[in-house]
Amino acid sequence: MENEKSDVENTSQGKTGNGSEEQIAQLKKSVATLSSELETVKLNIQKRKTENTTLKILFYTGLIVLLLGFLYTNSTLQRAQMDSLESSIHTLQTLVNRELMSVEKNIYSQIDRLKNNAKESSRSSLQERLEIMTLALSRLQPDDLKTANLIARVKKDSMQLQRAYAESRRESKKSKKNTDVSDPGILGK
Numbered sequence: 001m002e003n004e005k006s007d008v009e010n011t012s013q014g015k016t017g018n019g020s021e022e023q024i025a026q027l028k029k030s031v032a033t034l035s036s037e038l039e040t041v042k043l044n045i046q047k048r049k050t051e052n053t054t055l056k057i058l059f060y061t062g063l064i065v066l067l068l069g070f071l072y073t074n075s076t077l078q079r080a081q082m083d084s085l086e087s088s089i090h091t092l093q094t095l096v097n098r099e100l101m102s103v104e105k106n107i108y109s110q111i112d113r114l115k116n117n118a119k120e121s122s123r124s125s126l127q128e129r130l131e132i133m134t135l136a137l138s139r140l141q142p143d144d145l146k147t148a149n150l151i152a153r154v155k156k157d158s159m160q161l162q163r164a165y166a167e168s169r170r171e172s173k174k175s176k177k178n179t180d181v182s183d184p185g186i187l188g189k
Helices: 002-123 126-139 145-188
Strands: none
Touching: 126 145
16 A cells, blocks of 8 residues: 555656646746747837837928928918019009109190190280270170269270370380391490
8 A cells, every 4th residue: 555655646746746847847838938928029119119219200300391391382472472562563653653754744735735825815915905805895785874984984094005005015116126226336336
């Protein structure tokens, strides 16, 4: 019995010894698997960190490129608007200048026309005007005696003025002729 006991002990020890070795081998295998999985996880984490860093760099680079593109586009549009505004201002200034020149020409033509009218009206002599006035007065039909007396007095005064004007013109013509004749003698001395 003792033999059997020792055999059983030996076999149980063998099993236990064998079982321990198997457990140790199994644990070593599990540790190795865990270690390799940890290494894989560690590599994946480093890979992810690198990818995250790369993505951050790409994101910030894209953001900077977009910002610079926006600023460039904005400045280009502002320059184009300024050029357009300057050309519009130049066009408007040209139109205003043309309009002013047109107005100036119209004003000068009206001034010339008024000058011509003034010259023509000044050419008609005082005597002609007095005759027209006398004619107009003679056509008037007075309603009362006071108006008739007033019209008669104005006619008389205008007739006197006509005579005085005619005489002064005759005298001025004579004096011009006399000065013209006497001038060469004065110049000759």
